[in-house]
Amino acid sequence: MFTNEISFCPKAFFILFVIFQCNTVNAQSIDFSKSNPSLGVNTLLLWRHSSEKEAPDSELANGPQLQEIEIQLGANVDPYWRAQAVLAIHSEVEENSDHRHFELHPEEVYLESLSLPRVTLKIGKFLAEFGKHNTLHRHTFPFIDAPLVHQKVFGEEGLNEAGVSLSALLPSSWFSEVTGQYLAGENELLFASPTKDDGTGIIHWRNLWDLSDESTFDVTLSAARGGNYLKGATWIYDVSTTLKWRPIKSSNERSLNWVTEFLSADRQNFEYGRIGGVSTWVQWQLKRRWWVQGRFDLLGLPAANSLRLDSEGNEVDETRRTRTSLLIGFIPTEFSSIRLQYSQLQSRFQPMRIDTVQLQINASIGPHPAHNY
Amino acid sequence: MIPRIFGSSLAAVIVLMVGAESTLGASPQVVTSTPTVREIVKLVSGSNIDVVSLAVGGQDPHFLEAKPSYLVKLRDAKAVFAIGLELEIGWLPPLIKNSRNPELQGSQAKYFEIGEWIKALEVPTGSVDRAQGDVHSKGNPHFYLDPVLVLEILPKLEGVLISLFPAQTAEFKKQTQASVAELRDRITKWQKRLSALKGKGVVTHHKTLSYFLNRFTLKLVDTIEPKPGIPPTAKHIAMLEAQAVSQNFSCILLESFFDDISAKRLKEKAKINYRIVATEVEALPGVASYFDLVENLVKSAEECVK
Numbered sequence: 001m002f003t004n005e006i007s008f009c010p011k012a013f014f015i016l017f018v019i020f021q022c023n024t025v026n027a028q029s030i031d032f033s034k035s036n037p038s039l040g041v042n043t044l045l046l047w048r049h050s051s052e053k054e055a056p057d058s059e060l061a062n063g064p065q066l067q068e069i070e071i072q073l074g075a076n077v078d079p080y081w082r083a084q085a086v087l088a089i090h091s092e093v094e095e096n097s098d099h100r101h102f103e104l105h106p107e108e109v110y111l112e113s114l115s116l117p118r119v120t121l122k123i124g125k126f127l128a129e130f131g132k133h134n135t136l137h138r139h140t141f142p143f144i145d146a147p148l149v150h151q152k153v154f155g156e157e158g159l160n161e162a163g164v165s166l167s168a169l170l171p172s173s174w175f176s177e178v179t180g181q182y183l184a185g186e187n188e189l190l191f192a193s194p195t196k197d198d199g200t201g202i203i204h205w206r207n208l209w210d211l212s213d214e215s216t217f218d219v220t221l222s223a224a225r226g227g228n229y230l231k232g233a234t235w236i237y238d239v240s241t242t243l244k245w246r247p248i249k250s251s252n253e254r255s256l257n258w259v260t261e262f263l264s265a266d267r268q269n270f271e272y273g274r275i276g277g278v279s280t281w282v283q284w285q286l287k288r289r290w291w292v293q294g295r296f297d298l299l300g301l302p303a304a305n306s307l308r309l310d311s312e313g314n315e316v317d318e319t320r321r322t323r324t325s326l327l328i329g330f331i332p333t334e335f336s337s338i339r340l341q342y343s344q345l346q347s348r349f350q351p352m353r354i355d356t357v358q359l360q361i362n363a364s365i366g367p368h369p370a371h372n373y
Numbered sequence: 374m375i376p377r378i379f380g381s382s383l384a385a386v387i388v389l390m391v392g393a394e395s396t397l398g399a400s401p402q403v404v405t406s407t408p409t410v411r412e413i414v415k416l417v418s419g420s421n422i423d424v425v426s427l428a429v430g431g432q433d434p435h436f437l438e439a440k441p442s443y444l445v446k447l448r449d450a451k452a453v454f455a456i457g458l459e460l461e462i463g464w465l466p467p468l469i470k471n472s473r474n475p476e477l478q479g480s481q482a483k484y485f486e487i488g489e490w491i492k493a494l495e496v497p498t499g500s501v502d503r504a505q506g507d508v509h510s511k512g513n514p515h516f517y518l519d520p521v522l523v524l525e526i527l528p529k530l531e532g533v534l535i536s537l538f539p540a541q542t543a544e545f546k547k548q549t550q551a552s553v554a555e556l557r558d559r560i561t562k563w564q565k566r567l568s569a570l571k572g573k574g575v576v577t578h579h580k581t582l583s584y585f586l587n588r589f590t591l592k593l594v595d596t597i598e599p600k601p602g603i604p605p606t607a608k609h610i611a612m613l614e615a616q617a618v619s620q621n622f623s624c625i626l627l628e629s630f631f632d633d634i635s636a637k638r639l640k641e642k643a644k645i646n647y648r649i650v651a652t653e654v655e656a657l658p659g660v661a662s663y664f665d666l667v668e669n670l671v672k673s674a675e676e677c678v679k
Contacts, residue, residue: 076479079478079479079480082470114470114475114478114479115475115478115479116473116475117473117474117475118448118473119473120471120473168473169444169445169448169473172445173445174442174445175441175442175444175445177441206441208440208441208442209442210440210442213429216440216442218441246438248429248431248432248630249431249629249630250630250631250632251432251433251436251437251630252433252436253632288604289604333503333507333602333603334463335503365503372439373438373439373440373441
């Protein structure tokens, strides 16, 4: 059951006030219409039908739902900093109840340097530069849901924490960017160390080559280390490759993206501490407004770590899953889309099969920022 | 093990890249958004400075993707020149922001939109919203296809380049003088050649040629797209077929970066000629300079418009 109430996160509004109040000074001398932050709103509507009969949390409930509203604010604070905030409103299920309400979360709120040569310094709460998929906001996901391995390793919100990030372009003839990050280490599935000041360090290295004027190849390596709540260390690794093609002539009529991402986590002191998987997807633009896409997920790598025996000596499927997804997208303009996705989730060792059909409508208003390449 | 391999390979590649930097060519001094802006800048700079374009000829400048490889060109650029009037709004601002080049940021940024130096056509009046399609709120940005407007901005461009590269002042002045003389001469000849077509109707895919047609007194009857940035519908194409008779137009000048499906249909159904034209330098073979670009348009109009 939904209610209309929205829960607010006071911290988010304090941070927003501190950042954006800078733009309201000197009110007598400036044109407000030019100094106000740019404002964009994105809405995701979802209709879902799945054969899965599980707890009706916000991601798994059948039927129509308001999946998420995302509000983006951005402005230069002064010649040295740019402020960006992304606030997300989505439904949450109350504990020990099927009662739902909407909650407002600060998905990203950060300051980014403008005037440092060769490097960008970012301070605040943000989606960590880690692998390929983690930096995406929900409305830019290539499919309606995240890859299986991301859901399992990072949880629903991804690796998204407060911290500091420093990225530099290396002096190469191709695009080569190294990003070092230090985060609070609050992700409960991976970190949440009881030791104070035990944060998470991340190194992310992205290389992109122009194969021609029409195609690029991108290789991204990421690694992270932090303390976990069982007082051990957690390591995470990611290797991603992306091949993109877009013809010069009729460039908005045809294109191809092929992404493969391998993600693995090793959590010391956990009974089943190693978990990993791979996801590969192809997006083919048939015509200007039409896309067809396919994705294959394999969760449970390496295989030996994803199996265990129950008390009777039978194999119990802990994590080994495969999922195949097909999607058709109708994208009238860059500001709206309608996508229909079918997914089939199977267990390799158990007679389990879950079929899911999802229809998503995505609409943006306001000056929506360009998406990452 | 994995962390050690990862760390070692990262360190090795960084060392290799730092070492390789000395063997790389000099960084571009000026970066432009499109090849046409590059050629306009060269009308002043000549070959005295290195000018490179992010886009390549034939790409629709409205819809480029913000490729990270463009950042390699932007990180050391001394200045960036763009068309402006919101033409590159979907891809250039994030590149400038991520360039890590302080010269391109802030109120004193060496980032110049040459569209700010002209009086734009088709500036919308009243409210603008996306139901009207991809309307540019500052007006039509394709002014660079009017050689008279380009002639008018050359002195301003000369002043900016001299302020950026004062050591090249004499060379820039000499080059500008030569370019102005040649452009004046060519404009006179182009106007003479197209004078016989005065008032004739033309259709284009997008309003790319408004300035060119306006300068040479041709008339833009309609566009193949029903609204800016919106693909043509069967209904709109049928309406154009009817217009071919009622409005007496016989030529489609089709920008090279659009599909010619609709133009072909109009040719079959309503006997309307079409020519694929370059609206950017290097968009078609033989269009290598700004003079070639306008010459291609003039010649296409001569051959197509009846």
